[in-house]
Amino acid sequence: MRLxxxxxxxxxxxxxxxxxxxxxxxxxxxxxxxxxxxxxxMKVVQALATTGDVVTLRGxxxxxxxxxxxxxxxxxxxxxxxxxxxxxxxxxxTPETCGIQPACVLSGILTNALNAFxxxxxxxxxxxxxxxxxxxxxxxxxxxxxxxxxxxxxxxAHQQG
Amino acid sequence: MRLxxxxxxxxxxxxxxxxxxxxxxxxxxxxxxxxxxxxxxMKVVQALATTGDVVTLRGxxxxxxxxxxxxxxxxxxxxxxxxxxxxxxxxxxTPETCGIQPACVLSGILTNALNAFxxxxxxxxxxxxxxxxxxxxxxxxxxxxxxxxxxxxxxxAHQQG
Numbered sequence: 001m002r003l004x005x006x007x008x009x010x011x012x013x014x015x016x017x018x019x020x021x022x023x024x025x026x027x028x029x030x031x032x033x034x035x036x037x038x039x040x041x042m043k044v045v046q047a048l049a050t051t052g053d054v055v056t057l058r059g060x061x062x063x064x065x066x067x068x069x070x071x072x073x074x075x076x077x078x079x080x081x082x083x084x085x086x087x088x089x090x091x092x093x094t095p096e097t098c099g100i101q102p103a104c105v106l107s108g109i110l111t112n113a114l115n116a117f118x119x120x121x122x123x124x125x126x127x128x129x130x131x132x133x134x135x136x137x138x139x140x141x142x143x144x145x146x147x148x149x150x151x152x153x154x155x156x157a158h159q160q161g
Numbered sequence: 162m163r164l165x166x167x168x169x170x171x172x173x174x175x176x177x178x179x180x181x182x183x184x185x186x187x188x189x190x191x192x193x194x195x196x197x198x199x200x201x202x203m204k205v206v207q208a209l210a211t212t213g214d215v216v217t218l219r220g221x222x223x224x225x226x227x228x229x230x231x232x233x234x235x236x237x238x239x240x241x242x243x244x245x246x247x248x249x250x251x252x253x254x255t256p257e258t259c260g261i262q263p264a265c266v267l268s269g270i271l272t273n274a275l276n277a278f279x280x281x282x283x284x285x286x287x288x289x290x291x292x293x294x295x296x297x298x299x300x301x302x303x304x305x306x307x308x309x310x311x312x313x314x315x316x317x318a319h320q321q322g
Contacts, residue, residue, distance in 0.1 A: 003271075011267060012259075012261075015261070015267075033260070034260055034261075035260060098173075099194070099195055099196060099300050099301065099303065100173075100176070100195075100297050100300045100301060102296075103293050103297050103299075104297075105290050109282065109285050109289065109290075112281050113277075113278045113281035113282055114278065116274075116278055116281050117274045117275065117277055117278040119277065120270065120273050121270065121274050124270050128270065129265075129266055129267055129270075131266060132266070136261050136264050136265075138264075139260050139261045142260065
């Protein structure tokens with residue numbers, strides 16, 4: 001009953017981009033900050049570019065950034081896309097794999113349960129994930145300081161450097 | 162965002178037992194009816210016996226049956242047990258695997274979403290899964306007629322045979 005790693009990495013990428021709104025960041029930078037695989041992130045970023053959540057820029061100063069304000073990116077919409085078909089139903093069965101599927105009530109109950117799950121996610125946007133930006137930036141900075149220009153100054157303000 | 166095969170087989174087993182309330186059924190009978198592996202069902206049945214949902218009887222006429230009326234078996238309780246720790250949270254991260262976990266709001270949002278999912282399952286019992294017993298029994302009968310004494314008569318009544 002967990003979301004996939006693909007959903008995990010997608011939400012982490014979006015969170016990172018929301019915390020660095022003023023510039024293009026690289027995949028390596030995100031991978032380093034979370035100590036996760038840049039190869040895996042490639043696919044995540046491609047999907048986010050396809051759905052229009054991020055814009056990418058090629059070249060030496062290229063990278064990616066959010067295409068829309070975090071307030072406009074609903075978590076439910078993100079998860080529906082990353083979990084694709086699986087998000088439509090939590091049921092296991094198809095008529096091919098489950099002999100009682102045609103008369104089964106369970107799939108309807110599971111669909112209702114999944115709708116309730118998604119309704120909670122639909123009530124939140126990416127902006128809700130960065131309500132404590134300073135704490136998040138400090139934690140991200142522990143993992144991969146190199147190549148990450150956004151750091152905290154002594155007074156807590158963000159500084160490009 | 163799907164439940165595990167273990168949950169799947171657990172719900173199928175409970176449904177089968179609820180449809181055959183008057184006798185002990187064997188694991189092979191259930192496996193045959195659903196065309197699934199008896200080996201996998203062994204573990205499911207052991208877990209159901211441990212949690213007190215079924216009683217088992219050894220010997221040539223042995224097998225298993227429900228320990229309680231279907232109305233007393235809440236689907237939420239079943240899924241919480243079969244999904245174990247995973248049912249408590251849909252979040253991926255621990256402080257070891259996710260660097261921002263200490264300041265992350267996502268785990269709280271996902272927990273709320275999961276609670277909403279479980280609340281729907283808690284509003285249903287095993288009895289809700291067998292509201293159409295005749296249709297279910299016909300479909301089960303297609304897969305494994307041998308060794309399954311419960312069949313429909315012409316007038317739709319159940320007949321032990």
